[in-house]
Amino acid sequence: MDMSAPLLTGYGIWVPVAWLAASVVAGIVIYLLWKTGESSYKKGTELERPYLSGNMEPEKGAVHVRASNLYWGFLQALKGYYDVLVPVHTGVLTDYMIWFVAVTAAILVFVGVLS
Amino acid sequence: MTFSDFIITNAPVLLVAIPLLAAFLCPVMGKISSMVRNFWVMGMMLVTAAVAFILAYRVFVTGPVIYVFGAAAANLAIPLDSGGIPIRIIFTVDAMSAFMDIICAIVGVSVLLYSLSAESRNSSLEGYYTLFFLMIVGVFGMVSTGDIFNFFVFLEILSLASAGLIAYRIDGGLAVEAALKYFILSTLGAIFVLFAIGIFYGQYNALNIAMIAERMQFSMLDKIALVLLVAALAMKCGAVPLHFWTPDAYSMAPSSVTAFLVVASQASLYGLFRVVFTMYNITMNCVTVGWIIIIFGVLSMVVGVTMAIPQKDIKRLMAYHAVSQTGYMLLGVGVGLAVLGNAGLTSAFGFMAMEGGIFHIFNHAMYKGLLFLTAGAIIYRIGTRDLNKMGGLGHTMKYTMIFFMIGALAIAGIPPFNGFASKLMIYESVYLFNPLLAIIAMVVSILTLASFVKVFHSVFMGPKLPEYADVKEAPLPMLIGMGILAAIVILFGLFPQPVVEILVAPAAHALADQGGYIASVLGGA
Numbered sequence: 001m002d003m004s005a006p007l008l009t010g011y012g013i014w015v016p017v018a019w020l021a022a023s024v025v026a027g028i029v030i031y032l033l034w035k036t037g038e039s040s041y042k043k044g045t046e047l048e049r050p051y052l053s054g055n056m057e058p059e060k061g062a063v064h065v066r067a068s069n070l071y072w073g074f075l076q077a078l079k080g081y082y083d084v085l086v087p088v089h090t091g092v093l094t095d096y097m098i099w100f101v102a103v104t105a106a107i108l109v110f111v112g113v114l115s
Numbered sequence: 116m117t118f119s120d121f122i123i124t125n126a127p128v129l130l131v132a133i134p135l136l137a138a139f140l141c142p143v144m145g146k147i148s149s150m151v152r153n154f155w156v157m158g159m160m161l162v163t164a165a166v167a168f169i170l171a172y173r174v175f176v177t178g179p180v181i182y183v184f185g186a187a188a189a190n191l192a193i194p195l196d197s198g199g200i201p202i203r204i205i206f207t208v209d210a211m212s213a214f215m216d217i218i219c220a221i222v223g224v225s226v227l228l229y230s231l232s233a234e235s236r237n238s239s240l241e242g243y244y245t246l247f248f249l250m251i252v253g254v255f256g257m258v259s260t261g262d263i264f265n266f267f268v269f270l271e272i273l274s275l276a277s278a279g280l281i282a283y284r285i286d287g288g289l290a291v292e293a294a295l296k297y298f299i300l301s302t303l304g305a306i307f308v309l310f311a312i313g314i315f316y317g318q319y320n321a322l323n324i325a326m327i328a329e330r331m332q333f334s335m336l337d338k339i340a341l342v343l344l345v346a347a348l349a350m351k352c353g354a355v356p357l358h359f360w361t362p363d364a365y366s367m368a369p370s371s372v373t374a375f376l377v378v379a380s381q382a383s384l385y386g387l388f389r390v391v392f393t394m395y396n397i398t399m400n401c402v403t404v405g406w407i408i409i410i411f412g413v414l415s416m417v418v419g420v421t422m423a424i425p426q427k428d429i430k431r432l433m434a435y436h437a438v439s440q441t442g443y444m445l446l447g448v449g450v451g452l453a454v455l456g457n458a459g460l461t462s463a464f465g466f467m468a469m470e471g472g473i474f475h476i477f478n479h480a481m482y483k484g485l486l487f488l489t490a491g492a493i494i495y496r497i498g499t500r501d502l503n504k505m506g507g508l509g510h511t512m513k514y515t516m517i518f519f520m521i522g523a524l525a526i527a528g529i530p531p532f533n534g535f536a537s538k539l540m541i542y543e544s545v546y547l548f549n550p551l552l553a554i555i556a557m558v559v560s561i562l563t564l565a566s567f568v569k570v571f572h573s574v575f576m577g578p579k580l581p582e583y584a585d586v587k588e589a590p591l592p593m594l595i596g597m598g599i600l601a602a603i604v605i606l607f608g609l610f611p612q613p614v615v616e617i618l619v620a621p622a623a624h625a626l627a628d629q630g631g632y633i634a635s636v637l638g639g640a
Contacts, residue, residue: 001613001616001617002612002613003610003613004610005612005613006612007536007539007540007611007612007615008612008615009467009539009540009543009544010463010464010467010540010543010544011464011467011543011544011546011547012543014530014535014536014539014611016530016531016536016608016609016610016611017609019530019531020531020609023531059581060507060577060578060579060580060581061506061580061581061582063577063578064506064507064576064577064578064580065572065577066502066503066506066573067427067502067503067505067569067570067573068427068502068503070569070572070573071424071425071565071569074424074565075424075425078421081421082421082425085418085421085422086422086425089359089362089422091363093295093296093299093300095359096296096300096359096360097299097300097303099356099357099359100300100303100304100346100350100357103346103349103356103357104307104342104343104346107342107345107346107407108339108342110403110407111338111341111342111400111403111404111407112338112400112403113335113338113339113342
């Protein structure tokens with residue numbers, strides 16, 4: 001059994017080991033580039049403090065972008081879709097049961113039991 | 116008979132008997148001391164997993180294993196005086212069953228190890244472990260049995276134990292409500308399954324799956340039974356639009372239980388595939404039923420991932436992703452079913468689509484289990500599921516963050532993790548069937564990545580927050596539990612072809628080969 005054999009997808013192949021080797025080479029190149037950067041940084045000094053145009057640094061909790069603020073634009077762009085989809089998830093058990101029975105009826109039609 | 120022969124011969128029944136013994140002696144062990152109880156549950160889980168691996172090895176090397184309860188010989192499926200009907204309870208463990216057994220064993224060990232720390236602060240742990248082992252019994256029984264009524268019994272054991280564990284934390288009544296919803300829907304589904312079994316028994320005088328498959332006429336009654344089984348098992352595996360219980364139950368259960376609920380849902384998925392491939396196969400209209408499963412799959416992928424993005428509860432978000440990933444499995448295997456009657460299309464891409472879907476079952480159990488365990492570790496340390504209240508945990512929970520990254524990249528289908536390998540197989544084979552379906556699957560992967568970038572940023576990135584200044588890394592047993600799953604996610608991603616050759620392809624062959632399944636039971640009598 002060849003452990004590193006490429007994955008045959010029926011249409012092409014996937015060679016993870018080659019991908020990993022390429023990633024390692026890319027990582028080495030990135031590291032070498034990083035090493036050429038400025039080395040005067042000193043830990044625990046003023047260099048660590050963010051510069052906000054001379055303003056005081058806000059509280060740590062205030063600068064963290066919270067989950068609800070992420071993808072606001074995506075959700076607004078799909079507002080019409082979400083206005084339909086979210087209310088369907090009512091959390092009401094009887095609604096869940098209605099969906100179950102309705103989908104069963106739909107499958108009965110598709111399979112040809114009901115016409 | 117030597118001890119090893121005894122184990123090998125009786126492995127199918129031991130797979131259920133050992134966890135049953137573990138479950139019902141757990142309260143006794145708990146009376147002695149908590150340490151004895153912990154050794155007991157961990158030891159019994161390891162023994163159960165070892166039996167599962169022994170059985171799986173036997174199946175993959177020598178072929179399907181038949182175990183007939185109460186027969187003179189374990190493989191005597193049809194008693195001499197039964198009129199040719201296999202009347203006894205029978206376990207039929209083929210490669211597909213063994214494949215599911217391996218999943219259950221690996222996740223079971225990881226989750227139980229994790230639970231030793233994660234649940235240590237809670238009371239009634241004897242009840243917790245008893246119910247957990249009953250879940251193990253339910254899954255092993257469902258995927259191993261060759262008797263449709265027996266399948267119903269194990270389905271009920273699994274549902275009852277799962278409902279008990281979903282309600283375990285109570286959580287101001289919210290967990291109990293989630294459990295009640297799950298329980299009532301499961302009962303409704305179980306009634307559908309029982310009604311279908313009644314139809315089979317009325318028509319064919321048999322409960323044995325192989326016997327029913329051999330006699331299948333696809334009459335109007337068989338069509339009704341098929342619809343009842345498809346609807347019930349699609350609901351149990353969380354396919355859209357029957358998924359509503361999933362976010363409620365997954366988010367309210369303890370995280371270790373949620374990780375195993377993924378496997379429990381996959382046992383129902385196995386049941387769905389077993390019904391359509393083994394019981395009905397080409398006697399039914401494969402194109403119609405295949406497309407029904409494909410539609411379930413596409414809806415699950417799209418609705419699951421789009422509902423995940425706006426979630427603020429980390430476990431609810433992950434629950435919707437579990438729904439979305441189930442869609443990939445339904446899509447892959449649905450395409451395989453849709454072209455089952457056409458040998459040319461099956462060999463061109465149908466079988467590959469099935470392999471992709473089945474491989475994704477395994478991969479999903481590993482990375483989704485891992486993600487739920489990381490969520491549990493975070494909740495264990497900071498006491499909230501609200502993503503809006505999290506941040507900066509990457510400074511203190513480094514190992515948990517690394518495990519989360521591995522799981523998140525795998526679920527998004529990023530190479531070289533295991534999710535990429537199975538998704539690639541699905542993309543390429545499904546593209547040949549219908550390019551639009553493959554494009555939808557790829558877009559869903561991109562949205563999955565976007566969603567987990569949000570979680571990663573919200574939980575681990577940002578400055579160290581004052582309220583979490585004293586937060587520590589998760590305890591060692593929890594890290595080991597996560598580490599086992601993370602290691603498999605990486606290994607199966609780096610070396611996918613041997614996994615496909617050894618585990619996945621035989622499982623797909625076993626599923627598609629109805630004649631082989633029937634012959635292994637009825638032909639061996």
